[in-house]
Amino acid sequence: MIGRLLQALFGRLPIGWLQLTHSRTRFAAAIAGVAFANALVFVQLGIMQSMATATLRPYAFFQADVMISAAEANALAEGGNVARQWMLQALAHPDVASGMGLFLANVSWQRDTNTLGLTTFGIDPAQPGFLAPEIAAKTGPLQVQMAGLLDRLSRGLPKDEAAGIRPQAPLSFEASGKTLTLYDTFSGGGGFGGDGYMIVSDQTFLTLFPARQSGAPDHILLRLRPGADPDRVSAELRALISDKTLRIRSYADAAQEDLTYQQTKRPTGIIFGFGVIIGVLVGLVIVYQVLSTDVADHMREYATFKAMGYGPGFFLGIVFEEALILGLSGFVPGALIGGVLLTVMGMMTTLQLAVTPGMILSVFLGTLVFSTLSGVIATRRLAAADPADLF
Amino acid sequence: MQARALNHWFGQGEARKQALYDINLRIARGSLTVLMGPSGSGKTTLLTLLGCLREVQDGSVTLLGHELRGAAAAQNVALRRRLGFIFQAHNLHESLTATQNVVMGLQVLGRVDKDRAQAAAAHALGLLGLSDRLDYLPANLSGGQKQRVAVARALVGNPDVVLADEPTAALDKESGANVVDLLKRLGRARGTTTLMVTHDNRIVERADRVLTLEDGRIVEDRTQG
Numbered sequence A: 001m002i003g004r005l006l007q008a009l010f011g012r013l014p015i016g017w018l019q020l021t022h023s024r025t026r027f028a029a030a031i032a033g034v035a036f037a038n039a040l041v042f043v044q045l046g047i048m049q050s051m052a053t054a055t056l057r058p059y060a061f062f063q064a065d066v067m068i069s070a071a072e073a074n075a076l077a078e079g080g081n082v083a084r085q086w087m088l089q090a091l092a093h094p095d096v097a098s099g100m101g102l103f104l105a106n107v108s109w110q111r112d113t114n115t116l117g118l119t120t121f122g123i124d125p126a127q128p129g130f131l132a133p134e135i136a137a138k139t140g141p142l143q144v145q146m147a148g149l150l151d152r153l154s155r156g157l158p159k160d161e162a163a164g165i166r167p168q169a170p171l172s173f174e175a176s177g178k179t180l181t182l183y184d185t186f187s188g189g190g191g192f193g194g195d196g197y198m199i200v201s202d203q204t205f206l207t208l209f210p211a212r213q214s215g216a217p218d219h220i221l222l223r224l225r226p227g228a229d230p231d232r233v234s235a236e237l238r239a240l241i242s243d244k245t246l247r248i249r250s251y252a253d254a255a256q257e258d259l260t261y262q263q264t265k266r267p268t269g270i271i272f273g274f275g276v277i278i279g280v281l282v283g284l285v286i287v288y289q290v291l292s293t294d295v296a297d298h299m300r301e302y303a304t305f306k307a308m309g310y311g312p313g314f315f316l317g318i319v320f321e322e323a324l325i326l327g328l329s330g331f332v333p334g335a336l337i338g339g340v341l342l343t344v345m346g347m348m349t350t351l352q353l354a355v356t357p358g359m360i361l362s363v364f365l366g367t368l369v370f371s372t373l374s375g376v377i378a379t380r381r382l383a384a385a386d387p388a389d390l391f
Numbered sequence B: 001m002q003a004r005a006l007n008h009w010f011g012q013g014e015a016r017k018q019a020l021y022d023i024n025l026r027i028a029r030g031s032l033t034v035l036m037g038p039s040g041s042g043k044t045t046l047l048t049l050l051g052c053l054r055e056v057q058d059g060s061v062t063l064l065g066h067e068l069r070g071a072a073a074a075q076n077v078a079l080r081r082r083l084g085f086i087f088q089a090h091n092l093h094e095s096l097t098a099t100q101n102v103v104m105g106l107q108v109l110g111r112v113d114k115d116r117a118q119a120a121a122a123h124a125l126g127l128l129g130l131s132d133r134l135d136y137l138p139a140n141l142s143g144g145q146k147q148r149v150a151v152a153r154a155l156v157g158n159p160d161v162v163l164a165d166e167p168t169a170a171l172d173k174e175s176g177a178n179v180v181d182l183l184k185r186l187g188r189a190r191g192t193t194t195l196m197v198t199h200d201n202r203i204v205e206r207a208d209r210v211l212t213l214e215d216g217r218i219v220e221d222r223t224q225g
Helices: A002-010 A015-022 A024-061 A085-091 A159-163 A202-208 A230-240 A251-264 A267-297 A299-308 A312-349 A357-384 B043-050 B073-080 B098-107 B114-127 B143-155 B173-190 B201-206
Strands: A066-069 A096-110 A115-123 A147-151 A171-175 A178-186 A196-201 A219-224 A247-250 B002-010 B017-026 B032-036 B058-063 B083-086 B161-165 B193-197 B209-214 B217-223
Touching: A002 A015, A002 A312, A015 A024, A015 A312, A024 A115, A024 A196, A024 A251, A024 A267, A024 A312, A024 A357, A066 A085, A066 A230, A066 A251, A085 A096, A085 A219, A085 A230, A096 A171, A096 A202, A115 A147, A115 A202, A178 A196, A178 A202, A196 A202, A219 A230, A230 A247, A230 A251, A247 A251, A251 A267, A267 A299, A267 A312, A267 A357, A299 A312, A299 A357, A299 B083, A299 B098, A312 A357, B002 B043, B017 B043, B017 B217, B032 B043, B032 B173, B032 B201, B043 B058, B043 B161, B043 B193, B083 B143, B098 B114, B098 B143, B114 B143, B143 B161, B143 B173, B173 B193, B173 B201
Parallel strands: A115 A196, A147 A178, B032 B193, B032 B209, B083 B161, B161 B193
Antiparallel strands: A066 A219, A066 A247, A096 A115, A096 A219, A147 A196, A171 A178, B002 B017, B002 B058, B209 B217
16 A cells, blocks of 8 residues: 555655565564664653753743843852842833842752752742742742742652642641741642742741842842833843843843753753764664665666666665655654653653654654655665676 | 777776777667677677667767767666666566566656556566566566566567667577567567677577677678578
């Protein structure tokens, strides 16, 4: 059936298909190889996608237009502090409506059965406008000292236990030798840097971390007046604020720079990125090897076709036909295997690991491109098919 | 088909060796010409030059009204589509059935209707006594059957010229005679010209003309009744 379809498509005998399927064992091995490479790429892309989701997730907890960070603050959870005085200078800008210091540190929750590492944000509960609506609606209890909101999707936190945390039924635990009480939950999720998140007031934060000072938050968030362009205001603030080492950029740019930093500078991002490259190279080599061997095995037949009057386009067509068949045949099982592997890994790590439509499209197109590239390389051997040698 | 003052060399520098010396011949349309001679006499070289499989270095070759010396590769490819090649080794494609191999001889002429191509291939195979082997892969055919498939592949596109190298070597007496009959019939009916390298006396006796080469030179040119 596939043969007939290809014949109708090409308007000629589907020689590539017939050649590949002539040796079924070799064809199966080739498909397995391409599927393996595809699965490898899917898994690595899935992890990278998960890393991107995890990196950007905390940015979604807040609503801001401009973020001011220390010079070395490449990521939300990295870098030094920013003096609150720069926020006061920024507020002098006519388009800056309000500002809030954002504190950030890790809190370890020692439980009976496990330990949760919670990335904890200290915010000003009097400024709910800086928080995502879901969180802003629950900031009331944060006015109370040593109160907190917990990420109900934290890794290692039983769902029923998370569901039981309500203002009427708060949950207390010890952290840094002090008792913290959780009054409500919000939706976050474990990432690569911690098991989940917690939000407390800046006063609670400073109590938990007495070494930190109220005048030196980790980042400063700014809200602008309606209609103001964050990029323009950021540029103007860079000129306005005395400390020229500060990183002042739009909140969207800050999130994107964090993501780029995680993917290209941090070891995990680089490793997963290389995983994708290795998967692509493995696929490229496998398809090239199969095609190259196939061309070598059929050199006399190709030379015969040359003698009969078949032109270069015909031979390129055969090799590309084979490349596409191999690529497509390997893609489907590769996507399925990759999806299963990511699902299993997601269940084991609670990371959001899944094959997305975007990944399917990009891997599919990548498979076609790299299979064709393998075909282009393999066709170089066709030049050796000299029909004069047949006699 | 015509060659004038045709010389050919292989190798370069001190290793350069002349394979053909001042070949002049004209082969009439529709005739069956046999090329004979000992090994290394230049038969195959001449065949490949006349079949535009090799570049003409010196002298002139005219094939079907086209000068081959200095011809563009595209012209040679187009000309080869009007030729039928029968190789000593059948060179069938292992992945294609007998019918599909023969269809390849037709498909080279352009986009052809699948059913008509298969019918033409089946007819050609039938003429060579292979009606019951249409869907066989080469691996399941005897040496003689493979050679007959190769003959069918060369003839199915109604070529103007057939160039053959020992086409009956793998065939039994009856099959060999059948192939020669077919080529002679094509010569009479369609004007197909056949130039064939062979040492098979059964064919030599029935040829219109016999050319004998020795050391790259035509030493005998005999026309037969």
